[in-house]
Amino acid sequence: MSGKLERRAAMATLLADRGDDLLVVPGLGSTTYDLAAAGDDDRNFYLWGAMGGAAMIGLGLALAQPDKRVAVITGDGEMLMGMGALATIGIQRPGNLAIVVFDNGVYGETGMQPSHTQSGVDLLAVAAACGIGPCLDVRDEAALRDLAARLKDLRETLFARVLIEASEPPRVLPERDGVVLKDRFRAAVGVKA
Amino acid sequence: MNVQITDWPDRLFATLKRAGIRQVGYVPDAGHARLIDRCRADPDIRDVVLTTEEEGVALAAGAWLGGERAALLMQSSGLGNCVNMFSLARSCRFPLLMLITMRGEWEEFNPWQVPMGSIVDPVLKLCEAEVYRVTKPEDVESTAERAVQHVFGDERIGAIILSQQLIGKKVWTK
Numbered sequence: 001m002s003g004k005l006e007r008r009a010a011m012a013t014l015l016a017d018r019g020d021d022l023l024v025v026p027g028l029g030s031t032t033y034d035l036a037a038a039g040d041d042d043r044n045f046y047l048w049g050a051m052g053g054a055a056m057i058g059l060g061l062a063l064a065q066p067d068k069r070v071a072v073i074t075g076d077g078e079m080l081m082g083m084g085a086l087a088t089i090g091i092q093r094p095g096n097l098a099i100v101v102f103d104n105g106v107y108g109e110t111g112m113q114p115s116h117t118q119s120g121v122d123l124l125a126v127a128a129a130c131g132i133g134p135c136l137d138v139r140d141e142a143a144l145r146d147l148a149a150r151l152k153d154l155r156e157t158l159f160a161r162v163l164i165e166a167s168e169p170p171r172v173l174p175e176r177d178g179v180v181l182k183d184r185f186r187a188a189v190g191v192k193a
Numbered sequence: 194m195n196v197q198i199t200d201w202p203d204r205l206f207a208t209l210k211r212a213g214i215r216q217v218g219y220v221p222d223a224g225h226a227r228l229i230d231r232c233r234a235d236p237d238i239r240d241v242v243l244t245t246e247e248e249g250v251a252l253a254a255g256a257w258l259g260g261e262r263a264a265l266l267m268q269s270s271g272l273g274n275c276v277n278m279f280s281l282a283r284s285c286r287f288p289l290l291m292l293i294t295m296r297g298e299w300e301e302f303n304p305w306q307v308p309m310g311s312i313v314d315p316v317l318k319l320c321e322a323e324v325y326r327v328t329k330p331e332d333v334e335s336t337a338e339r340a341v342q343h344v345f346g347d348e349r350i351g352a353i354i355l356s357q358q359l360i361g362k363k364v365w366t367k
Binding site: 023045047048049054055056057058061062063065082087091092178182185 | 215216239242243252255258259284285
């Protein structure tokens with residue numbers, strides 16, 4: 001028993017009663033499968049590539065839709081590849097953006113090789129140093145429920161590291177056609193021409 | 194008459210405004226200095242300074258998902274940083290308007306600019322981007338207009354290439 005959170009249950013907790021105005025961008029790989037497992041939704045923009053881009057997609061979306069909430073929910077490997085985005089977001093700080101990193105310390109998609117976070121690289125400290133706040137260290141159910149509540153009432157750019165166990169639940173594969181994903185998302189947001 | 198037009202960055206800015214661009218991502222660049230200043234001074238444009246150019250590819254995708262148009266300003270050296278992130282625009286057909294100032298092609302003092310500068314056109318073509326090259330200031334606005342129509346009308350990648358001849362050589366001082 002690791003005592004860490006289980007990723008599918010964590011995703012389900014964060015998205016319970018998500019509301020019509022929550023837009024979700026996962027990273028490629030496990031968080032995309034986690035999001036699909038929590039229930040398909042037109043307001044999910046699944047990624048099958050573009051590693052390192054999830055947080056910046058979230059930023060562009062949050063700036064364009066200030067009346068909606070945007071949650072980027074990605075993994076530690078994906079966030080590490082785009083770590084500069086935390087600096088970029090740190091000086092934009094849209095109040096409707098949350099960056100949530102499911103940190104299990106491994107690259108799950110490629111065979112569980114250790115990631116930098118396992119050796120002490122602290123994404124929470126990076127986000128804080130980039131001026132993002134609040135930065136939440138989520139290590140148990142109570143903290144997870146607190147994060148879920150904060151996601152429902154976003155007021156400032158938020159960063160959360162959710163410590164999850166290095167498990168590999170069966171993959172749940174959502175739509176892969178990028179044009180379909182884009183078009184249905186835009187229609188759900190109400191911007192399709 | 195041979196009147197030198199030197200306000201081409203202002204004409205580019207006017208084109209971006211007419212196109213309804215609301216987000217401009219950029220890595221600071223001397224060739225784009227005037228355009229960056231204009232964007233930063235405009236209350237209707239969100240200027241987003243990036244740590245690396247590929248962030249801007251993802252930013253523009255997010256903007257379009259939310260119904261806004263974005264533009265990405267960079268120097269030719271930044272293009273190479275974007276190549277894998279272009280798969281986002283290519284797989285989903287996101288409109289991506291890039292304005293690229295050239296280095297390494299004309300009166301270049303710094304030889305390290307040549308390796309990337311010399312492959313800008315083939316890289317863009319391999320990435321299915323339409324290339325709009327400008328060498329004369331009087332062509333800047335009309336060429337930029339065509340790029341805007343293509344990018345946002347057809348949801349495609351387009352790159353306005355601002356040649357080093359147009360920009361003028363960088364002056365190196367001690």
